Amino acid sequence: MLCSSLLLASLLTLTASSPSLDRRQASLSTFVSQEQAIAIQGVLANIGGLNSSLVPGASPGVVVASPSTVNPNYFYTWTRDSALTYRMLIEELIFGNLTLRKTIEDYTAAQAIVQTVTNPSGSLWPAGDGLGEAKFYTNLTRFDGTWGRPQRDGPALRAITFMELAPVLFNLNETALYKQIYWPLVLNDLRYVGQYWNQTGYDLWEEVHGSSFFTLANQHRALVQGALLARQLNTTCQPCAQAPQILCFLQNNFWNATGGYLTADVNVNNVVRSGINSDPILASISVFDANATCNASDFQPCNSKMLATHKVLVDSFRSLYPINNNAQPPNAVLIGRYPEDTYYGGNPWALCTLGAAEMLYDAVHQIRTVGQLTVDKYSLPFFKDLSPTISVGSYTGDVLNQILVNMTTYADGFVSAVQPHLPPNGSISEQFDRTTGFSTSASKLTWSFASFVTMSRRRAGQFPLSWGASNPLANTNLTSSQCRGTSFNATGNYTPALAAGAPNVTKDCESEVIFSVNATTAFGQNIFILGNVTKLGGALNNADDIILPLNPGNYTSTTPQWYVDLWLKAGQTVAYQYVLQNGAQWVFEQHPVRTLRVGACGSGRIARANDAATFPSS
Numbered sequence: 107m108l109c110s111s112l113l114l115a116s117l118l119t120l121t122a123s124s125p126s127l128d129r130r131q132a133s134l135s136t137f138v139s140q141e142q143a144i145a146i147q148g149v150l151a152n153i154g155g156l157n158s159s160l161v162p163g164a165s166p167g168v169v170v171a172s173p174s175t176v177n178p179n180y181f182y183t184w185t186r187d188s189a190l191t192y193r194m195l196i197e198e199l200i201f202g203n204l205t206l207r208k209t210i211e212d213y214t215a216a217q218a219i220v221q222t223v224t225n226p227s228g229s230l231w232p233a234g235d236g237l238g239e240a241k242f243y244t245n246l247t248r249f250d251g252t253w254g255r256p257q258r259d260g261p262a263l264r265a266i267t268f269m270e271l272a273p274v275l276f277n278l279n280e281t282a283l284y285k286q287i288y289w290p291l292v293l294n295d296l297r298y299v300g301q302y303w304n305q306t307g308y309d310l311w312e313e314v315h316g317s318s319f320f321t322l323a324n325q326h327r328a329l330v331q332g333a334l335l336a337r338q339l340n341t342t343c344q345p346c347a348q349a350p351q352i353l354c355f356l357q358n359n360f361w362n363a364t365g366g367y368l369t370a371d372v373n374v375n376n377v378v379r380s381g382i383n384s385d386p387i388l389a390s391i392s393v394f395d396a397n398a399t400c401n402a403s404d405f406q407p408c409n410s411k412m413l414a415t416h417k418v419l420v421d422s423f424r425s426l427y428p429i430n431n432n433a434q435p436p437n438a439v440l441i442g443r444y445p446e447d448t449y450y451g452g453n454p455w456a457l458c459t460l461g462a463a464e465m466l467y468d469a470v471h472q473i474r475t476v477g478q479l480t481v482d483k484y485s486l487p488f489f490k491d492l493s494p495t496i497s498v499g500s501y502t503g504d505v506l507n508q509i510l511v512n513m514t515t516y517a518d519g520f521v522s523a524v525q526p527h528l529p530p531n532g533s534i535s536e537q538f539d540r541t542t543g544f545s546t547s548a549s550k551l552t553w554s555f556a557s558f559v560t561m562s563r564r565r566a567g568q569f570p571l572s573w574g575a576s577n578p579l580a581n582t583n584l585t586s587s588q589c590r591g592t593s594f595n596a597t598g599n600y601t602p603a604l605a606a607g608a609p610n611v612t613k614d615c616e617s618e619v620i621f622s623v624n625a626t627t628a629f630g631q632n633i634f635i636l637g638n639v640t641k642l643g644g645a646l647n648n649a650d651d652i653i654l655p656l657n658p659g660n661y662t663s664t665t666p667q668w669y670v671d672l673w674l675k676a677g678q679t680v681a682y683q684y685v686l687q688n689g690a691q692w693v694f695e696q697h698p699v700r701t702l703r704v705g706a707c708g709s710g711r712i713a714r715a716n717d718a719a720t721f722p723s724s
Contacts, residue, residue, distance in 0.1 A: 361639075369382075
């Protein structure tokens with residue numbers, strides 16, 4: 107698909123190194139250069155089809171999260187991680203690494219297939235709900251285990267990734283090819299975003315069910331970028347009209363005025379956390395646009411509230427991790443996902459620490475491009491850490507240059523915090539032990555490698571093309587009376603991307619069904635549904651056929667609700683029962699087999715089961 111004679115460098119925004127960059131310690135620059143090469147190879151070693159012994163059995167183009175298969179088992183492919191990884195690889199292609207074109211084409215075919223795989227979240231047709239499934243086996247088959255479902259950031263990120271390829275093909279005069287192969291893939295994901303953005307799901311850490319800043323920020327970018335791309339392709343993107351509503355939700359629901367930071371999640375159940383989280387920082391670098399200004403509506407890296415959030419986040423880890431030695435500003439430290447984290451002991455994460463650095467490199471570029479910095483009440487605490495005498499106001503000239511030197515030095519500090527904890531071979535795991543700094547959790551984490559590459563590019567002043575953050579479409583500010591939780595009705599419009607390699611899935615007439623059951627459970631227990639139709643396992647009273655877990659996202663102490671929303675063949679009567687998973691044991695409910703009539707074809711009726719279940723002692 108891609109021509110080796112591309113003038114790829116012309117597609118990039120390249121910024122010459124500032125004098126301050128040349129004055130930084132040579133040892134860090136040497137480390138970054140060497141580790142960048144190792145990180146790219148680390149990513150490629152975790153992708154199927156590249157003759158890698160690290161991920162045997164993975165289909166071509168499939169990103170394996172980590173070769174680790176035990177403690178923890180990350181030998182799966184996540185839609186989110188895959189999209190972020192391939193965004194980095196597409197950027198590397200544009201920077202001149204033409205050897206990557208084959209694996210990008212493999213990824214395209216793999217995702218065309220994945221979009222059509224019916225899974226516990228649903229299917230592609232008629233409602234697209236299956237696009238919200240988080241992970242699959244590395245041979246592109248469904249994963250039926252319990253998991254946080256749905257995760258609504260994946261379709262937005264995948265759409266953004268494929269849209270990043272558009273300028274490459276346009277530059278080759280292959281616009282028609284892009285429209286034929288890639289646009290159907292993108293449009294499926296944009297339809298999902300437009301239809302489901304206003305519904306809750308699991309966050310990027312796959313723990314909190316609610317409305318995630320990271321998810322919504324990427325959904326907003328995807329719809330804006332999609333609307334602009336549709337114009338270039340002389341077509342339309344109806345779901346893209348939802349972008350202003352998503353922006354309105356972002357602007358009005360996530361700022362914690364008392365704490366002075368952007369919180370990670372809202373509309374959550376049974377989660378007691380401060381909301382201080384790396385989620386907004388990672389969102390900011392994901393929606394970064396080198397041409398955007400600091401007052402852009404979508405929380406760019408140099409946005410005052412984003413810088414305030416950066417400070418609160420970093421400060422929350424200074425004394426939390428013994429390895430940080432309570433280092434005070436302007437010293438950088440290792441940071442984690444969120445202060446209350448207990449996963450694998452609750453440690454610093456490489457990708458979070460590198461993300462903190464990348465956000466500052468991005469912000470420095472944006473401020474320098476404008477030539478002026480406005481410090482307001484939100485960003486003042488951040489800047490006072492770096493320049494103690496600073497006050498609210500505007501800065502230009504030599505004073506501005508010194509502020510940016512201080513910001514860049516601070517950003518370098520996060521990279522320096524990671525450097526001593528990497529093993530001699532440069533491998534980057536998911537976490538560093540909070541006391542010793544030793545690598546822990548999943549080894550050779552693909553997302554960790556990818557985060558190092560993008561950080562190093564930003565440090566060198568290398569940025570991809572604008573996606574349109576300065577376009578009026580991205581900054582449509584609605585009044586409170588104009589904000590609506592509406593969504594685009596895409597039912598029936600999802601289509602397999604056949605030209606990209608998708609199979610032509612069967613389109614039976616289906617109607618929506620919501621199974622909901624009140625069932626009190628203990629920590630570690632899960633509720634499944636088993637029925638006599640294929641999507642529910644295909645049989646009754648047989649533990650070997652149990653495949654469909656219910657979602658605990660609405661579970662509270664007073665209403666212990668588990669549910670699943672899916673589409674089944676219209677007009678049929680379904681027999682079903684609930685099953686408790688208690689460790690390795692399956693416990694069937696104390697109730698006769700239940701039945702439910704699915705709505706008739708075209709009726710628009712949602713069949714709802716509102717049940718209560720009890721289980722015998724196991």
